[in-house]
Amino acid sequence: MEEVERTAKSVDEAVNLALADLGVAKEEVDVTVLEEPSKGLFGILGGKPARVKVAIKDTAARRAGNFLKSLFQAMDIPVELQIEEKDRLLNININGQDVGVLIGRRGETLDSLQYLLNLFVNKNQVQRCRVLLDVEGYRRRREETLERLAWKLADKARQRGRNVVLEPMSAQERRIIHTALQNRDDIYTFSEGEEPYRKIVISPKKHG
Amino acid sequence: MKEVVEILAKALVDRPDQVSVNMIEKEKSYLIELKVAPEDMGKVIGKQGRIARAIRMVVKAAATRQRKKVIVEII
Numbered sequence: 001m002e003e004v005e006r007t008a009k010s011v012d013e014a015v016n017l018a019l020a021d022l023g024v025a026k027e028e029v030d031v032t033v034l035e036e037p038s039k040g041l042f043g044i045l046g047g048k049p050a051r052v053k054v055a056i057k058d059t060a061a062r063r064a065g066n067f068l069k070s071l072f073q074a075m076d077i078p079v080e081l082q083i084e085e086k087d088r089l090l091n092i093n094i095n096g097q098d099v100g101v102l103i104g105r106r107g108e109t110l111d112s113l114q115y116l117l118n119l120f121v122n123k124n125q126v127q128r129c130r131v132l133l134d135v136e137g138y139r140r141r142r143e144e145t146l147e148r149l150a151w152k153l154a155d156k157a158r159q160r161g162r163n164v165v166l167e168p169m170s171a172q173e174r175r176i177i178h179t180a181l182q183n184r185d186d187i188y189t190f191s192e193g194e195e196p197y198r199k200i201v202i203s204p205k206k207h208g
Numbered sequence: 209m210k211e212v213v214e215i216l217a218k219a220l221v222d223r224p225d226q227v228s229v230n231m232i233e234k235e236k237s238y239l240i241e242l243k244v245a246p247e248d249m250g251k252v253i254g255k256q257g258r259i260a261r262a263i264r265m266v267v268k269a270a271a272t273r274q275r276k277k278v279i280v281e282i283i
Binding site: 071102113120123 | 215259262269
């Protein structure tokens, strides 16, 4: 964790100096007052300045950001990170020129990276926080594709009156499909098989 | 690539000082050997090798520009 100690005439002044040193905003730090300023005799003799310790808060967003930055540097992939943190959910979007390799086949690499990042961010933490990782809006596009696919296959299941089995998917992707089809009353969905080969089955409802 | 394995492993274990990574160049591949403290083995392997698989996947992405395969072994 990064921290600095600064001395100035007032506490506020010392804090501002420290913030300038660290290059962060006031909301991102914890301030400890080490010594209150005191006026000496007649305001001249023996006056003591204020001394503060300012430390950057060790937030999930900061841990995740630092980790990804050093990782992508080692991978030699220049990236731009957008990090949003709210209600213990961390949304990270990675943008850049050569970021396609970070997605991998069907998002396999992205899922792996997201899994490792979740482990790291929550290591030794009392409050757990969920991290969702995306590359250039890939997950949103994939979600739309999956929803279209789900509807198409649901129609097929109804028309043929037979089960339609999808290829294995991650829990996250299966959830998108279950959700997309939950309001249809002509078919129902369930999953079968063991992780990581668990897959969705779309089954027509028997009428009458 | 060696650095990638090192960053990932150090992020997962309790004893980052005990992480050591060794890379051996072979004819058709790079062999990366990862060593961690005995009590940290589970942290880099995971249930049914899930963490090890994720590490390998990320390293493979890091190595796409290389012509050779990359093998990560945990020893």
